[in-house]
Amino acid sequence: MTEYAVRIIQLSYTYPDGTRALEKIDLDVPCGERIAIVGPSGAGKSTLLLHLNGVLQGTGSIKILNQKLEQSGLREVRRQVGLLFQDPNDQLFCPTVYEDVAFGPLNLTVPADEIQRRVDKALSDAGLNKSIRSRSSHHLSLGERRRVSLAAVLAMEPAILGMDEPTSNLDPRNRHHLIEVISGLKATLIIATHDLELVLDVCPRTVLMDQGKIWADGETRKMLADSRLMDAHGLEVPLSLKLGFKSK
Amino acid sequence: MRHNFIDRYAALDSPLHILEPRTKLLAFTALIVGVLSIPATNGFLFFIYAFAIAIMMGFSQVPLNYIVGRALLLLPFILLASLAAPWKGYLGFGVLFVRAILCLILLILLTNTTRFAELLRGMRKLGCPQILAMNLSFLYRYLFVLTEEAMRMKQARDCRRTASAPFKEELKLLSSMLGTLLIRSFERAERMHSAMLSRGYSGDFPVISPRKFSWHDLAFLSVVTLFIVSTFCFTNR
Ligand SMILES: Nc1ncnc2c1ncn2[C@@H]1O[C@H](COP(=O)(O)OP(=O)(O)OP(=O)(O)O)[C@@H](O)[C@H]1O
Ligand SMILES: [Mg+2]
Numbered sequence: 001m002t003e004y005a006v007r008i009i010q011l012s013y014t015y016p017d018g019t020r021a022l023e024k025i026d027l028d029v030p031c032g033e034r035i036a037i038v039g040p041s042g043a044g045k046s047t048l049l050l051h052l053n054g055v056l057q058g059t060g061s062i063k064i065l066n067q068k069l070e071q072s073g074l075r076e077v078r079r080q081v082g083l084l085f086q087d088p089n090d091q092l093f094c095p096t097v098y099e100d101v102a103f104g105p106l107n108l109t110v111p112a113d114e115i116q117r118r119v120d121k122a123l124s125d126a127g128l129n130k131s132i133r134s135r136s137s138h139h140l141s142l143g144e145r146r147r148v149s150l151a152a153v154l155a156m157e158p159a160i161l162g163m164d165e166p167t168s169n170l171d172p173r174n175r176h177h178l179i180e181v182i183s184g185l186k187a188t189l190i191i192a193t194h195d196l197e198l199v200l201d202v203c204p205r206t207v208l209m210d211q212g213k214i215w216a217d218g219e220t221r222k223m224l225a226d227s228r229l230m231d232a233h234g235l236e237v238p239l240s241l242k243l244g245f246k247s248k
Numbered sequence: 249m250r251h252n253f254i255d256r257y258a259a260l261d262s263p264l265h266i267l268e269p270r271t272k273l274l275a276f277t278a279l280i281v282g283v284l285s286i287p288a289t290n291g292f293l294f295f296i297y298a299f300a301i302a303i304m305m306g307f308s309q310v311p312l313n314y315i316v317g318r319a320l321l322l323l324p325f326i327l328l329a330s331l332a333a334p335w336k337g338y339l340g341f342g343v344l345f346v347r348a349i350l351c352l353i354l355l356i357l358l359t360n361t362t363r364f365a366e367l368l369r370g371m372r373k374l375g376c377p378q379i380l381a382m383n384l385s386f387l388y389r390y391l392f393v394l395t396e397e398a399m400r401m402k403q404a405r406d407c408r409r410t411a412s413a414p415f416k417e418e419l420k421l422l423s424s425m426l427g428t429l430l431i432r433s434f435e436r437a438e439r440m441h442s443a444m445l446s447r448g449y450s451g452d453f454p455v456i457s458p459r460k461f462s463w464h465d466l467a468f469l470s471v472v473t474l475f476i477v478s479t480f481c482f483t484n485r
Binding site: 050078079081082085090091102103156 | 392396436439440442443446447449450455
Protein backbone atom coordinates (compact mmCIF):
# COMPACT_ATOMS: atom_id res chain seq x y z
CA MET A 1 0.00 0.00 0.00
CA THR A 2 1.34 3.45 -0.86
CA GLU A 3 1.78 6.00 1.88
CA TYR A 4 0.27 9.34 0.98
CA ALA A 5 1.85 12.60 2.00
CA VAL A 6 -1.19 14.56 0.91
CA ARG A 7 -4.71 13.40 0.09
CA ILE A 8 -7.19 16.04 -0.96
CA ILE A 9 -10.81 15.08 -1.55
CA GLN A 10 -13.45 17.37 -3.05
CA LEU A 11 -11.83 20.56 -1.84
CA SER A 12 -13.64 23.79 -2.70
CA TYR A 13 -12.83 27.29 -1.57
CA THR A 14 -14.48 30.67 -2.04
CA TYR A 15 -12.71 33.85 -0.97
CA PRO A 16 -14.66 36.14 1.36
CA ASP A 17 -15.37 38.52 -1.53
CA GLY A 18 -17.14 35.74 -3.43
CA THR A 19 -14.36 34.70 -5.80
CA ARG A 20 -14.63 30.96 -6.37
CA ALA A 21 -10.97 29.93 -6.33
CA LEU A 22 -11.10 26.12 -5.95
CA GLU A 23 -13.77 23.83 -7.31
CA LYS A 24 -13.91 20.23 -6.10
CA ILE A 25 -10.22 19.46 -6.22
CA ASP A 26 -9.09 15.83 -5.84
CA LEU A 27 -5.39 15.21 -5.49
CA ASP A 28 -3.23 12.44 -4.04
CA VAL A 29 0.49 12.84 -3.55
CA PRO A 30 2.45 9.77 -2.43
CA CYS A 31 5.32 10.27 0.00
CA GLY A 32 8.54 11.37 -1.62
CA GLU A 33 6.94 12.33 -4.91
CA ARG A 34 7.64 15.63 -6.63
CA ILE A 35 4.72 17.13 -8.40
CA ALA A 36 4.25 20.39 -10.23
CA ILE A 37 1.09 22.46 -10.37
CA VAL A 38 0.93 24.51 -13.54
CA GLY A 39 -1.77 26.72 -14.96
CA PRO A 40 -2.48 30.28 -16.04
CA SER A 41 -2.57 33.20 -13.65
CA GLY A 42 -5.56 33.10 -11.38
CA ALA A 43 -5.97 29.35 -11.77
CA GLY A 44 -5.93 28.83 -8.02
CA LYS A 45 -2.44 27.39 -7.57
CA SER A 46 -1.49 29.64 -4.67
CA THR A 47 -4.88 29.14 -3.08
CA LEU A 48 -4.44 25.38 -3.21
CA LEU A 49 -0.99 25.55 -1.61
CA LEU A 50 -2.28 27.71 1.21
CA HIS A 51 -4.64 24.90 2.12
CA LEU A 52 -1.83 22.47 2.77
CA ASN A 53 -1.15 23.73 6.27
CA GLY A 54 -4.50 25.17 7.11
CA VAL A 55 -3.78 28.83 6.40
CA LEU A 56 -6.93 28.73 4.31
CA GLN A 57 -9.67 26.29 5.12
CA GLY A 58 -12.19 25.31 2.47
CA THR A 59 -14.83 22.63 2.37
CA GLY A 60 -13.86 19.05 1.65
CA SER A 61 -11.21 16.98 3.32
CA ILE A 62 -7.43 17.10 3.42
CA LYS A 63 -5.20 14.45 4.95
CA ILE A 64 -1.56 15.19 5.65
CA LEU A 65 0.49 12.03 6.29
CA ASN A 66 -2.70 10.17 7.11
CA GLN A 67 -3.71 12.83 9.61
CA LYS A 68 -6.91 14.68 8.92
CA LEU A 69 -6.29 18.42 8.74
CA GLU A 70 -8.37 19.92 11.51
CA GLN A 71 -8.25 22.99 13.66
CA SER A 72 -7.04 21.03 16.65
CA GLY A 73 -4.06 19.37 15.00
CA LEU A 74 -2.76 22.40 13.12
CA ARG A 75 0.43 22.78 15.13
CA GLU A 76 1.47 19.24 14.36
CA VAL A 77 0.69 19.67 10.67
CA ARG A 78 2.71 22.86 10.51
CA ARG A 79 5.76 21.01 11.71
CA GLN A 80 5.41 18.70 8.73
CA VAL A 81 4.45 21.11 5.99
CA GLY A 82 6.69 23.98 4.97
CA LEU A 83 5.27 26.61 2.65
CA LEU A 84 7.23 29.01 0.49
CA PHE A 85 4.87 31.92 -0.18
CA GLN A 86 4.61 33.56 -3.56
CA ASP A 87 5.35 36.99 -2.14
CA PRO A 88 8.51 37.01 -0.01
CA ASN A 89 7.41 40.26 1.60
CA ASP A 90 4.74 38.34 3.44
CA GLN A 91 7.12 35.75 4.66
CA LEU A 92 9.79 37.79 6.36
CA PHE A 93 8.93 39.62 9.55
CA CYS A 94 11.97 39.61 11.80
CA PRO A 95 14.48 42.43 12.26
CA THR A 96 17.37 40.47 10.74
CA VAL A 97 17.82 37.69 8.22
CA TYR A 98 19.34 35.44 10.83
CA GLU A 99 16.38 35.80 13.15
CA ASP A 100 13.98 35.17 10.31
CA VAL A 101 15.65 31.92 9.34
CA ALA A 102 15.94 30.84 12.97
CA PHE A 103 12.30 31.67 13.73
CA GLY A 104 10.90 28.31 12.61
CA PRO A 105 13.43 26.05 14.36
CA LEU A 106 13.16 28.17 17.52
CA ASN A 107 9.42 27.63 17.55
CA LEU A 108 9.98 23.91 17.18
CA THR A 109 12.15 24.12 20.31
CA VAL A 110 15.20 22.73 18.61
CA PRO A 111 18.35 22.85 20.81
CA ALA A 112 20.62 25.89 20.37
CA ASP A 113 23.60 24.31 18.58
CA GLU A 114 21.24 22.46 16.29
CA ILE A 115 19.61 25.77 15.40
CA GLN A 116 22.97 27.21 14.50
CA ARG A 117 23.66 24.26 12.22
CA ARG A 118 20.26 24.38 10.58
CA VAL A 119 20.43 28.10 9.92
CA ASP A 120 23.89 27.82 8.40
CA LYS A 121 22.87 24.93 6.20
CA ALA A 122 19.61 26.57 5.12
CA LEU A 123 21.38 29.80 4.21
CA SER A 124 24.01 28.06 2.15
CA ASP A 125 21.44 25.81 0.49
CA ALA A 126 19.54 28.90 -0.50
CA GLY A 127 22.73 30.31 -2.00
CA LEU A 128 23.29 33.06 0.52
CA ASN A 129 26.62 33.87 2.05
CA LYS A 130 27.22 34.59 5.68
CA SER A 131 27.50 38.35 5.41
CA ILE A 132 23.76 38.60 4.80
CA ARG A 133 22.82 37.26 8.24
CA SER A 134 22.76 40.48 10.15
CA ARG A 135 21.10 42.54 7.45
CA SER A 136 17.50 43.60 7.64
CA SER A 137 15.21 41.54 5.41
CA HIS A 138 13.44 44.66 4.32
CA HIS A 139 16.46 46.15 2.64
CA LEU A 140 17.20 43.18 0.42
CA SER A 141 16.51 42.85 -3.29
CA LEU A 142 13.53 40.79 -4.32
CA GLY A 143 15.65 37.84 -5.41
CA GLU A 144 17.59 37.90 -2.17
CA ARG A 145 14.37 38.07 -0.21
CA ARG A 146 13.07 35.06 -2.07
CA ARG A 147 16.19 33.12 -1.16
CA VAL A 148 15.93 34.16 2.48
CA SER A 149 12.30 32.99 2.49
CA LEU A 150 13.43 29.70 1.05
CA ALA A 151 16.12 29.39 3.71
CA ALA A 152 13.52 30.13 6.37
CA VAL A 153 11.38 27.27 5.13
CA LEU A 154 14.26 24.85 4.62
CA ALA A 155 15.50 25.46 8.16
CA MET A 156 12.34 23.80 9.43
CA GLU A 157 13.29 20.61 7.59
CA PRO A 158 9.70 19.82 6.66
CA ALA A 159 8.54 16.43 5.39
CA ILE A 160 6.33 18.12 2.82
CA LEU A 161 7.37 21.27 1.05
CA GLY A 162 4.96 23.45 -0.89
CA MET A 163 6.63 26.07 -3.04
CA ASP A 164 4.93 28.91 -4.84
CA GLU A 165 6.99 30.23 -7.72
CA PRO A 166 10.37 29.35 -6.24
CA THR A 167 12.35 30.54 -9.26
CA SER A 168 10.75 33.90 -9.96
CA ASN A 169 13.06 36.89 -9.59
CA LEU A 170 16.12 34.68 -9.42
CA ASP A 171 19.08 35.30 -11.69
CA PRO A 172 20.19 32.33 -13.85
CA ARG A 173 22.97 31.21 -11.55
CA ASN A 174 20.79 31.20 -8.48
CA ARG A 175 18.03 29.53 -10.43
CA HIS A 176 20.36 26.67 -11.32
CA HIS A 177 21.60 26.46 -7.78
CA LEU A 178 18.04 26.36 -6.50
CA ILE A 179 17.09 23.58 -8.90
CA GLU A 180 20.09 21.59 -7.68
CA VAL A 181 19.10 22.14 -4.06
CA ILE A 182 15.49 21.19 -4.74
CA SER A 183 16.57 18.04 -6.54
CA GLY A 184 18.63 17.05 -3.55
CA LEU A 185 15.78 17.36 -1.06
CA LYS A 186 14.20 14.28 0.43
CA ALA A 187 10.90 15.97 1.20
CA THR A 188 7.72 15.47 -0.77
CA LEU A 189 7.54 18.45 -3.10
CA ILE A 190 4.58 20.35 -4.48
CA ILE A 191 5.69 23.18 -6.71
CA ALA A 192 3.34 25.74 -8.21
CA THR A 193 5.11 27.51 -11.02
CA HIS A 194 5.13 29.07 -14.46
CA ASP A 195 8.72 27.92 -14.98
CA LEU A 196 8.11 24.83 -17.13
CA GLU A 197 11.80 24.11 -17.59
CA LEU A 198 12.02 23.77 -13.82
CA VAL A 199 9.09 21.37 -13.96
CA LEU A 200 10.82 19.26 -16.60
CA ASP A 201 13.98 19.15 -14.52
CA VAL A 202 12.49 18.38 -11.15
CA CYS A 203 8.97 16.95 -11.29
CA PRO A 204 8.06 13.65 -12.94
CA ARG A 205 4.37 14.37 -12.43
CA THR A 206 2.34 17.45 -13.28
CA VAL A 207 -1.13 18.69 -12.46
CA LEU A 208 -2.74 21.25 -14.70
CA MET A 209 -5.12 23.70 -13.06
CA ASP A 210 -7.33 26.32 -14.63
CA GLN A 211 -10.26 28.24 -13.17
CA GLY A 212 -10.07 26.43 -9.88
CA LYS A 213 -10.30 22.94 -11.39
CA ILE A 214 -7.84 20.22 -12.24
CA TRP A 215 -7.89 19.51 -15.97
CA ALA A 216 -5.08 17.04 -16.30
CA ASP A 217 -2.90 15.00 -14.00
CA GLY A 218 -0.12 12.81 -15.28
CA GLU A 219 3.37 12.36 -16.55
CA THR A 220 5.14 15.67 -17.03
CA ARG A 221 6.81 15.13 -20.42
CA LYS A 222 3.67 13.81 -22.00
CA MET A 223 1.51 16.61 -20.68
CA LEU A 224 3.83 19.46 -21.43
CA ALA A 225 4.38 18.19 -24.97
CA ASP A 226 0.64 18.14 -25.68
CA SER A 227 0.35 21.41 -27.54
CA ARG A 228 -3.46 21.30 -27.82
CA LEU A 229 -3.86 20.94 -24.07
CA MET A 230 -1.27 23.57 -23.34
CA ASP A 231 -2.79 26.08 -25.75
CA ALA A 232 -6.26 25.52 -24.38
CA HIS A 233 -5.07 26.64 -20.94
CA GLY A 234 -2.93 29.56 -21.90
CA LEU A 235 0.37 27.71 -21.59
CA GLU A 236 3.10 26.91 -24.06
CA VAL A 237 5.08 23.78 -24.84
CA PRO A 238 8.53 24.43 -23.34
CA LEU A 239 11.21 25.24 -25.87
CA SER A 240 13.46 22.39 -24.86
CA LEU A 241 10.69 19.87 -25.59
CA LYS A 242 9.84 21.50 -28.90
CA LEU A 243 13.45 21.34 -29.98
CA GLY A 244 13.86 17.83 -28.69
CA PHE A 245 16.46 18.57 -26.00
CA LYS A 246 16.29 16.89 -22.65
CA SER A 247 15.70 13.37 -23.84
CA LYS A 248 16.53 11.27 -20.87
CA MET B 249 13.02 51.54 4.73
CA ARG B 250 13.52 51.75 8.42
CA HIS B 251 11.20 50.02 10.77
CA ASN B 252 13.09 49.59 14.00
CA PHE B 253 12.08 52.88 15.51
CA ILE B 254 11.41 51.60 18.96
CA ASP B 255 14.54 49.65 19.67
CA ARG B 256 17.07 50.73 17.09
CA TYR B 257 20.05 50.39 19.45
CA ALA B 258 18.84 47.31 21.29
CA ALA B 259 21.44 45.10 19.66
CA LEU B 260 24.47 46.89 21.15
CA ASP B 261 26.59 45.25 23.81
CA SER B 262 26.96 47.80 26.58
CA PRO B 263 26.92 47.09 30.33
CA LEU B 264 23.23 47.92 30.29
CA HIS B 265 22.50 45.73 27.29
CA ILE B 266 23.92 42.58 28.79
CA LEU B 267 21.58 42.65 31.76
CA GLU B 268 18.75 40.16 31.96
CA PRO B 269 15.46 41.75 30.85
CA ARG B 270 13.76 41.07 34.16
CA THR B 271 16.49 42.96 35.99
CA LYS B 272 15.97 45.97 33.81
CA LEU B 273 12.21 45.83 34.01
CA LEU B 274 12.31 45.78 37.78
CA ALA B 275 15.02 48.39 38.13
CA PHE B 276 13.51 50.79 35.64
CA THR B 277 10.07 50.43 37.14
CA ALA B 278 11.55 51.19 40.55
CA LEU B 279 13.37 54.23 39.17
CA ILE B 280 10.21 55.51 37.53
CA VAL B 281 8.30 55.11 40.78
CA GLY B 282 11.21 56.89 42.45
CA VAL B 283 10.98 59.82 40.04
CA LEU B 284 7.24 60.03 40.55
CA SER B 285 7.55 60.13 44.29
CA ILE B 286 10.08 62.93 44.56
CA PRO B 287 8.45 65.70 46.59
CA ALA B 288 7.68 68.68 44.38
CA THR B 289 9.71 71.09 46.48
CA ASN B 290 12.88 69.07 46.49
CA GLY B 291 14.88 70.46 43.59
CA PHE B 292 18.06 68.78 44.74
CA LEU B 293 16.61 65.28 44.46
CA PHE B 294 15.43 65.96 40.94
CA PHE B 295 18.96 66.90 40.15
CA ILE B 296 20.32 63.70 41.73
CA TYR B 297 17.95 61.56 39.70
CA ALA B 298 18.80 63.41 36.51
CA PHE B 299 22.45 62.83 37.28
CA ALA B 300 21.94 59.11 37.85
CA ILE B 301 19.99 58.80 34.62
CA ALA B 302 22.72 60.68 32.78
CA ILE B 303 25.27 58.18 34.07
CA MET B 304 23.16 55.30 32.79
CA MET B 305 22.81 57.03 29.45
CA GLY B 306 26.58 57.22 29.29
CA PHE B 307 26.96 53.54 30.05
CA SER B 308 24.29 52.50 27.60
CA GLN B 309 26.21 53.69 24.51
CA VAL B 310 22.95 54.81 22.97
CA PRO B 311 23.81 58.07 21.16
CA LEU B 312 22.75 61.16 23.05
CA ASN B 313 21.24 62.87 20.04
CA TYR B 314 19.06 59.85 19.44
CA ILE B 315 17.67 59.96 22.95
CA VAL B 316 17.14 63.70 22.74
CA GLY B 317 15.48 63.33 19.35
CA ARG B 318 13.11 60.69 20.65
CA ALA B 319 12.27 62.80 23.68
CA LEU B 320 11.65 65.86 21.51
CA LEU B 321 9.30 63.84 19.36
CA LEU B 322 7.11 63.21 22.36
CA LEU B 323 7.57 66.65 23.86
CA PRO B 324 4.29 68.08 22.54
CA PHE B 325 2.34 65.36 24.30
CA ILE B 326 4.16 65.95 27.52
CA LEU B 327 3.58 69.69 27.30
CA LEU B 328 -0.08 69.08 26.68
CA ALA B 329 -0.35 66.72 29.61
CA SER B 330 1.52 69.13 31.86
CA LEU B 331 -0.78 71.96 30.82
CA ALA B 332 -3.71 69.84 31.85
CA ALA B 333 -2.73 70.46 35.46
CA PRO B 334 -3.20 74.21 35.64
CA TRP B 335 -4.31 74.45 39.24
CA LYS B 336 -0.79 73.84 40.45
CA GLY B 337 0.66 77.01 39.06
CA TYR B 338 4.04 77.44 37.42
CA LEU B 339 5.82 75.24 39.91
CA GLY B 340 3.33 72.40 39.44
CA PHE B 341 3.70 72.66 35.71
CA GLY B 342 7.49 72.63 35.89
CA VAL B 343 7.61 69.67 38.24
CA LEU B 344 5.19 67.67 36.16
CA PHE B 345 7.21 68.45 33.08
CA VAL B 346 10.55 67.42 34.60
CA ARG B 347 9.04 64.22 35.96
CA ALA B 348 7.59 63.31 32.60
CA ILE B 349 10.88 63.99 30.82
CA LEU B 350 12.85 61.87 33.28
CA CYS B 351 10.40 58.97 32.99
CA LEU B 352 10.43 59.26 29.24
CA ILE B 353 14.20 59.07 29.09
CA LEU B 354 14.12 56.05 31.35
CA LEU B 355 11.69 54.34 28.98
CA ILE B 356 13.74 55.22 25.93
CA LEU B 357 16.78 53.79 27.68
CA LEU B 358 14.94 50.62 28.61
CA THR B 359 13.62 49.94 25.13
CA ASN B 360 16.92 50.74 23.48
CA THR B 361 19.00 48.50 25.68
CA THR B 362 16.68 45.49 25.45
CA ARG B 363 15.44 43.73 22.36
CA PHE B 364 11.71 43.93 22.15
CA ALA B 365 11.29 40.17 22.09
CA GLU B 366 13.41 39.89 25.23
CA LEU B 367 11.47 42.63 26.93
CA LEU B 368 8.27 40.71 26.26
CA ARG B 369 9.83 37.55 27.55
CA GLY B 370 10.88 39.34 30.70
CA MET B 371 7.36 40.63 31.16
CA ARG B 372 5.96 37.14 30.67
CA LYS B 373 8.35 35.75 33.24
CA LEU B 374 7.33 38.43 35.69
CA GLY B 375 3.74 37.28 35.40
CA CYS B 376 2.36 39.54 32.71
CA PRO B 377 -0.63 37.84 31.00
CA GLN B 378 0.22 36.30 27.66
CA ILE B 379 -2.58 38.10 25.86
CA LEU B 380 -1.08 41.47 26.78
CA ALA B 381 2.43 40.43 25.76
CA MET B 382 1.05 39.09 22.50
CA ASN B 383 -0.81 42.27 21.71
CA LEU B 384 2.32 44.29 22.35
CA SER B 385 4.34 42.02 20.13
CA PHE B 386 1.87 42.45 17.27
CA LEU B 387 1.84 46.17 17.76
CA TYR B 388 5.59 46.09 17.39
CA ARG B 389 5.55 43.80 14.35
CA TYR B 390 2.87 45.63 12.44
CA LEU B 391 4.02 49.14 13.10
CA PHE B 392 6.57 48.73 10.37
CA VAL B 393 4.13 47.03 8.04
CA LEU B 394 2.10 50.18 8.18
CA THR B 395 5.01 52.54 7.56
CA GLU B 396 6.33 50.39 4.77
CA GLU B 397 3.02 50.26 2.96
CA ALA B 398 2.71 54.02 3.37
CA MET B 399 6.15 54.59 1.88
CA ARG B 400 5.40 52.34 -1.08
CA MET B 401 2.16 54.11 -1.82
CA LYS B 402 3.85 57.47 -1.60
CA GLN B 403 6.50 56.30 -4.03
CA ALA B 404 3.89 55.02 -6.45
CA ARG B 405 2.00 58.28 -6.25
CA ASP B 406 5.07 60.44 -6.70
CA CYS B 407 6.07 58.46 -9.78
CA ARG B 408 2.78 59.02 -11.51
CA ARG B 409 2.20 62.59 -10.51
CA THR B 410 3.87 65.19 -12.69
CA ALA B 411 2.47 68.48 -11.46
CA SER B 412 1.13 69.42 -8.09
CA ALA B 413 -2.65 69.49 -7.91
CA PRO B 414 -4.85 72.07 -6.17
CA PHE B 415 -4.99 71.74 -2.42
CA LYS B 416 -8.47 70.28 -2.42
CA GLU B 417 -7.48 67.56 -4.88
CA GLU B 418 -4.42 66.78 -2.82
CA LEU B 419 -6.57 66.36 0.23
CA LYS B 420 -8.93 64.04 -1.59
CA LEU B 421 -6.06 61.93 -2.83
CA LEU B 422 -4.59 61.78 0.63
CA SER B 423 -7.79 60.60 2.23
CA SER B 424 -8.33 57.88 -0.35
CA MET B 425 -4.71 56.81 0.15
CA LEU B 426 -5.27 56.56 3.87
CA GLY B 427 -8.25 54.31 3.31
CA THR B 428 -6.35 52.06 0.95
CA LEU B 429 -3.44 52.01 3.36
CA LEU B 430 -5.65 50.72 6.10
CA ILE B 431 -7.07 47.89 4.00
CA ARG B 432 -3.73 46.98 2.49
CA SER B 433 -1.88 46.82 5.77
CA PHE B 434 -4.71 44.88 7.30
CA GLU B 435 -4.53 42.25 4.57
CA ARG B 436 -0.78 42.21 4.62
CA ALA B 437 -0.76 41.72 8.37
CA GLU B 438 -3.16 38.84 7.88
CA ARG B 439 -0.83 37.18 5.38
CA MET B 440 2.17 37.71 7.60
CA HIS B 441 0.30 36.15 10.44
CA SER B 442 -0.26 33.06 8.32
CA ALA B 443 3.43 33.03 7.50
CA MET B 444 4.21 33.09 11.20
CA LEU B 445 1.74 30.30 11.85
CA SER B 446 3.28 28.30 9.01
CA ARG B 447 6.55 28.43 10.84
CA GLY B 448 5.16 27.17 14.10
CA TYR B 449 4.39 30.45 15.85
CA SER B 450 2.25 29.79 18.89
CA GLY B 451 2.04 33.02 20.81
CA ASP B 452 5.53 33.53 22.16
CA PHE B 453 8.27 35.18 20.21
CA PRO B 454 11.34 33.00 20.50
CA VAL B 455 14.65 34.64 21.40
CA ILE B 456 17.87 33.39 19.90
CA SER B 457 20.37 33.86 22.66
CA PRO B 458 18.54 34.88 25.80
CA ARG B 459 20.49 36.81 28.40
CA LYS B 460 21.18 34.88 31.58
CA PHE B 461 20.94 36.20 35.11
CA SER B 462 24.51 36.84 36.28
CA TRP B 463 26.48 38.82 38.82
CA HIS B 464 26.06 41.89 36.58
CA ASP B 465 22.39 41.79 37.30
CA LEU B 466 22.96 41.37 40.99
CA ALA B 467 25.34 44.32 41.04
CA PHE B 468 23.01 46.51 39.03
CA LEU B 469 20.01 45.64 41.14
CA SER B 470 21.89 46.34 44.37
CA VAL B 471 23.14 49.70 43.14
CA VAL B 472 19.66 50.74 42.05
CA THR B 473 18.11 49.55 45.30
CA LEU B 474 20.76 51.35 47.30
CA PHE B 475 20.20 54.50 45.28
CA ILE B 476 16.45 54.50 45.70
CA VAL B 477 16.55 53.62 49.39
CA SER B 478 19.10 56.32 50.15
CA THR B 479 17.20 59.01 48.25
CA PHE B 480 14.10 57.91 50.08
CA CYS B 481 15.82 58.21 53.45
CA PHE B 482 17.18 61.56 52.37
CA THR B 483 13.71 62.97 51.70
CA ASN B 484 12.20 61.61 54.88
CA ARG B 485 14.84 63.04 57.10
N1 LIG C 1 -7.35 37.48 -1.02
C1 LIG C 1 -8.14 37.24 -2.08
N2 LIG C 1 -9.40 37.72 -2.08
C2 LIG C 1 -10.21 37.50 -3.12
N3 LIG C 1 -9.87 36.80 -4.21
C3 LIG C 1 -8.63 36.29 -4.28
C4 LIG C 1 -7.69 36.50 -3.21
N4 LIG C 1 -6.54 35.89 -3.55
C5 LIG C 1 -6.75 35.35 -4.77
N5 LIG C 1 -7.99 35.58 -5.22
C6 LIG C 1 -8.60 35.12 -6.49
O1 LIG C 1 -8.60 33.69 -6.49
C7 LIG C 1 -8.26 33.19 -7.77
C8 LIG C 1 -7.08 32.25 -7.66
O2 LIG C 1 -5.95 32.99 -7.24
P1 LIG C 1 -4.53 32.35 -6.99
O3 LIG C 1 -3.70 33.39 -6.32
O4 LIG C 1 -4.68 31.06 -6.30
O5 LIG C 1 -4.02 32.12 -8.49
P2 LIG C 1 -2.62 31.54 -9.00
O6 LIG C 1 -2.92 30.34 -9.79
O7 LIG C 1 -1.68 31.40 -7.86
O8 LIG C 1 -2.15 32.70 -9.97
P3 LIG C 1 -0.65 33.23 -10.26
O9 LIG C 1 -0.06 32.29 -11.23
O10 LIG C 1 -0.86 34.58 -10.88
O11 LIG C 1 0.06 33.30 -8.97
C9 LIG C 1 -8.01 34.41 -8.64
O12 LIG C 1 -9.16 34.62 -9.42
C10 LIG C 1 -7.80 35.54 -7.68
O13 LIG C 1 -8.27 36.74 -8.20
MG1 LIG D 1 -0.03 32.32 -7.30
